[in-house]
Amino acid sequence: MRSAHHEAERRLVLRKAAFREVAERGFSNVTLEDIAVRAGVSKGVTLYYFDSKDDLFCDLFSWLIDSIHVRMRDAVGAAEGPVEKVRALVALIFPSPSKNRAFFRAYVDFCGLAARKERFRQVGERFYAGCREIDRGIVEEGMRRGVFLLRDAGETASTLRAIFDGLMLQWLTEKEPEACFDAYRERCERELLHYLLAPGKSSAPEAVRTKARRR
């Protein structure tokens, strides 16, 4: 089946083009033509492989969350111990200013859609379900080992994710996001660990800063 592979390829190219466009302009300001040009094809192709603009973007966001779920699982799986897993998550979610801006601009746009269109809402629900599962895994391990304070794991996972998202919203409105990117990442790590760690078990807050990665 040559065509199936070709179709998958085509859709992928369109998704990537759509992602870059939506990150820059926002869903409503992106035209099918913008996407086509960015993908190096003609406008007609966009609606040859997708039923509508909504369809294309629904597919895009679906693909985006799947890929981020996979990357989170990989990063968490590769790290040893709950504290390191949290750090791995932070490192993954804060890769670089430009990638962050692109992703979270698209993300905010997506939230606006999810808050109003059932179809997008379902994708958002899946996103949070996946995150909660990953986050809960970390939280439960931390509790089991006595490193994290013992509490409702699902709720804790939810709050953990809220801190990520909430800090990102704040970062997006900073005057000079590039300048304070590292500060936000380190702060995020510090705050998450402060929130999670059982008192006394201090895995030395300073160690957090020491291990902070350069970019």
Place this chain on the structure above:
Amino acid sequence: MRSAHHEAERRLVLRKAAFREVAERGFSNVTLEDIAVRAGVSKGVTLYYFDSKDDLFCDLFSWLIDSIHVRMRDAVGAAEGPVEKVRALVALIFPSPSKNRAFFRAYVDFCGLAARKERFRQVGERFYAGCREIDRGIVEEGMRRGVFLLRDAGETASTLRAIFDGLMLQWLTEKEPEACFDAYRERCERELLHYLLAPGKSSAPEAVRTKARRR
């Protein structure tokens, strides 16, 4: 000056109409005509009192954040002690499912604009600055009294706000937001206090649930 008062009145009516429309449809899908109809005037009036659609919405968001700042300050000022102040904040931010949905839909839309247009970004910056100031006041009082764990107050305030926003994003993608609204509010209160309270000083986590208000 009759006209000055009249103008202020008119602009207010338009703002309110715009708010209800943007909460339902989202910035890009609201037309000036929608706003005019909702306000009970003709389309021309919108651009008689505002220079452009962007101008109208910038004004709307400015007005919105000012009024929320005022209400937060009032609520916090009327409450006794840091824990009660946090609770007052939660009660204010979670008034009812319908108000929440309206406000946070508009809010998410606004974040999308703030992330892309300098003019809106500045309004967002002012919003967070005001929040941080209010939040820090509470945090510092809690620390001074030994109720909250001693840490960087600004950072703590920032995380506190992140938890609000992050949980709201999750709530917006819930299948049945009305059904879990109370659960989210109580959870928000519980998680905030867990995050803030110094260990041992337990203002009894159970007391939090006991005091939860019915709606």
Place this chain on the structure above:
DNA sequence: TGCTCCTGACCGACCGGTCAGATAGTATTG
């Protein structure tokens, strides 16, 4: 010849913004 894939002109709908004029309230004049 027939098929898949692709192109871009085209269509109809929509929308922000403009503007010529209607309307109504107030001041001025006789």
Place this chain on the structure above:
DNA sequence: CAATACTATCTGACCGGTCGGTCAGGAGCA
């Protein structure tokens, strides 16, 4: 008091431009 002039406010038809979606046909291949 009535007639007139002036002004602030309001109206909605209209314009120019845009965009999602359609489609007739072209290109390349079997």
